Amino acid sequence: MVGIITYGAYIPRYRIKTEEIARVWGANGPEIAAGLGVKEKSVPDLDEDTITMSVEAARYALARRDIPRDAIGAIYVGSESHPYAVKPSSATVGEAIGATPVMTAADFEFACKAGTAGIQTCMGMVKSGMIEYGCAIGADTAQGAPGDALEYTASAGGAAIFIGNEKPIAEINHTCSFTTDTPDFWRREGQIYPSHGGRFSGDPAYFKHVQGAAHLMLDQMGTEPSDYDYAIFHQPNAKFPRRVSKMLGFTAEQIGPGLAVPRLGNTYSGAVPVGISATLDVAKPGDRIFVTSYGSGAGSDAFDITVTDVIESDIFNRSAAPTVEELLANGKYLDYALYAKHKGKIVMQ
Amino acid sequence: MREVAVVGVGLTQFGERWDTSFRNLFVEAGAKALEDAGMSGDQIDEMFIGNMSGGRFVLQEHIGALIADHAGLTKNHIPATRVEAACASGGLAFRQAYATVASGMQDIVIAGGVEKMTDVGGSETTDALAGAADREWEGLAGATFPGLYAMIATDYMNRYGLTREQLAMVSVKNHRNGVHNPIAQYRKEITVEDVMRSTLVADPLRLLDCSPVTDGAAAVILCPMEMAREFTDTPVKVLASSQASDTISLHDRRDFSTLDATVAAGRRAFKQASLTPKDIGMVEVHDCFTIAELCAIEDLGFCVKGEAGKLTEDGQTAIGGSIPVNTSGGLKSCGHPVGATGIKQVCEIVSQLRGEAVGRQVDAEIGMTHNVGGTGATVVCNILGV
C-alpha cells in the first residue's frame, strides 16, 4: 500500500511579531493578531531560500529513516518562491541528498498546494511501479507586499514527504482533488509581490475548494469527520482553517496539532506539508488523518491517511530530527528593519 | 657560485599615486636605482619584476615585457621576467636575480617590484587580495585576507596570552620608525589608544593593525662582487637568499601560529651564510598585519614562540633595542604595494648597511629581510652584509 515512508520539516530560526509589523504601518497590532489568529511568523536568514530549506527538510527526513539514495526515483519541489524562474530546485535537492543522477525531477507551482500536488504525483509513480521512492517537498520564502495584509502572515519554511510502498509509517488510503480556474490570488512573471482579490479569496476560493475536495473525500471514502483522529487544512491564517473545519464537522482538538500558523505564519507551499509533519510528530499507530490543502488559482488536494505500527518500530527513528514544536521554539526576534533586510525588501542600488 | 653585490637601489614615494600609472611607477624606481649605481640602462643584462595582481588591478599581463619596454630596455632585447608569489613577489624577483648573477649566467641584473592598487575600488581590492589565499576553499567560504590573519591572531592569543595592547605596540613602533622614512605612506606617530579605537576589520584585528593599500615600486641592481667597485664605493654583499613554500590554505597548516615556511627559509638562509640570529643587526619582516610581525620574529629564531609580544613591549624591537625590526616603518607605515615590498625591504637594509638611513640608523654590519606570500605559503629570506 502506498504511503508516507518518512518526513522532515524545516523552519528558519528568525521571527517577527505581528505587532512589530503593525507598528511600522500605523495599524493596531493586537487587533490584527487576534483577527488573523497569527501572533508571529518565521523569517528566513540572509543565506536561506527555498532550496536550502528543502535540502534541510529532506535531510531531516532521511535522518529519521535512511532510504538507499539510488532508490529515490523522483523529486518534486513545490513552491511560489523557487530561487530560479528557470533552473529546478529539485535538481539541487537531488544533488544535495545524493539521489542524482538516476532520477527524474521537476519543480511544481500551484500557489500553496504545489507541495501536495507533488505528493499525488509521487503516489502515482510509486503505485504504478515506475519508482521505488519519491520525494515531494513543499517549501517557500513567502512574500507579502509591504503594508499589505499578506505581510503579516507570509513566512518561511517547508517539509519533505517521502512516498513509497515498502513499510510506510502511514498509508495513504485515498487522494482526490477539486480544481477550477479562480483568480483569487496571483503573481505575474517578473513581479516581486503577489496580488489578491481581498475578500474574494474567502468563500469563492478557499472555502469553495477546501469544502469541495473534503466532501469528495468523505463521499468517496464513506466516512464522517468523527472517523478521523486528526485533520489538517491549509492555513493562510488561523481563522480560515478553524472556520472550514467547523463547517465540515471537525473539532478544534482534531486540527490542533497540525495548526502551526499562529506561531509560524503561512509558509505557502510548506503549510500543509508542515501541518502533516507536526501531526506525524505526535501521531500513534492506528491514528487516521484527514488532509485538505488549498492553492489559489485554485484547487484543493485531499488525503485520507492511516498511521501504521512502523512509526513506532525500530526502522523509523522519529526523534532523529527536530519536531515542528522544536523548530518553532527558541526563535530569534527581529525588528522590521532587519526583517526587511532579510526579505530583500530594501532597494540596495 | 660567485659572490653577488647590490650596487644600486631606487624607491618611489609609496602612497596613493593618482597621477602615476603602473608602468611609470616602475620607471621611476628603476631610474633611481640606475642613478644610484651610476650605471646606464644599456648595461643591464636581465630583469626580474615582482608583481602580484597587474591582471586584476590594471587588467594587464605580460608585465615583464611591458616594464622592460617602458624602462627603455627592449632596445637591447633583454630577457625580462615577471614573477609572482602574492605578497612575496618582490622577494622572488630578488632571489631569481641573485641566482642568475651567482651562477654566472648574467652579470648585471635588475630586480624590481611594482604594484598599482588604487585604480580599483575597495571591494575589488579586497577580492583581488583574496587571491593570495585559496580562492576556492578559503575565499569562496567568505574568508577575507585580513580574516585569515585574524584567525592566526585568535589562535595565537588563545595559546600564548598575547594582549591586544601588545599587538598594538607593533604598529606604534613601526609608525615611529616610518616618521624618518621619506618614502613612507604614513609618516605620523600613532598611539596604542589610536590602534585600539580604530574600527574592527576582522576580530581581533583593527584598521590600524593592517597594512594599507598602496601604490609603489622599488628596484635594486645586482652584479658580481668582483665588479661592484666599478659602480659604488659601498657595495653590499648578498650573504644568503632562500625561499620556502607551504600549503596555500591556512587550514592545512601544521600549526596556525607558526609559519613553517618562515622557519624553513630562515634556517636555509642562516645555513647559506653560516650565521645565526644573534649575528643579525636589524631585520625587515613582513608585517602585513601586526600579528605577522610577532610570528616572524619568533619563526626566524630571534626569540622563543610566544615571547615576541613581550619583546616588543620591552622595546627590544625598536631602534636601539637588541633586535631592531622594521626600521623602515614596515609594511604598516611605508604601505604595502604588494609586489614592491620584498624589494623595498632589501633597499632598506642596503641603506642601513651603507650608513644612509637618516634618522633611523642602526649601527650594524649584517641585516636580514623576510617577505611572505599569502598567509605563509611562500617565504623569501635574504641576508646582506658589509
Place this chain on the structure above:
Amino acid sequence: MSVPRYWRKQQNRYNLKGNRCETCGRYFFPPRAICPECRREGKIVDYEFSGNGTVRTFTVIRTASDDYDIQTPYAIAIIELEEGTCMTAQVICEPDEMYIGMPVKRVFRKVISEGDSGVIVYGTKFVPA
C-alpha cells in the same frame, strides 16, 4: 569564479565529499588529487565527511567584498572535522557566541549569488551543535 568552477566542486561543497589516502590513512577536505605524504604511492579513495566538527580558531569578518558584504558581521572559522582534517567555513551564530573548541554541525546554505542574474552558489556552513 566561473560557472564550470562552481559546478565542478558542487558535490564536495554540498555533501562534504572529500577523499582519503588508504595508504597512510590521512583524510582530505577539500579533496586532493595526490596525498602529500605518499604522493604517487598513495591510494586515494572518495570519502564523505559526517559534518561534525570543532572550532579550532575563528574571526568575525566586518568588511568583505560586495558579494558577502550584506552578511557582515559574520563568523568564519577553521573547523576540525571529526575525522581529523581542517576546513574553512562560515559559522552561523551570534559572533559573541563563538569560542575555540565549540562543537559544530553542518547545514546547507547559500554561499553567494552572482548579482540578480547570475548563478546562486550553495554549500556547507556550520551551526553550533
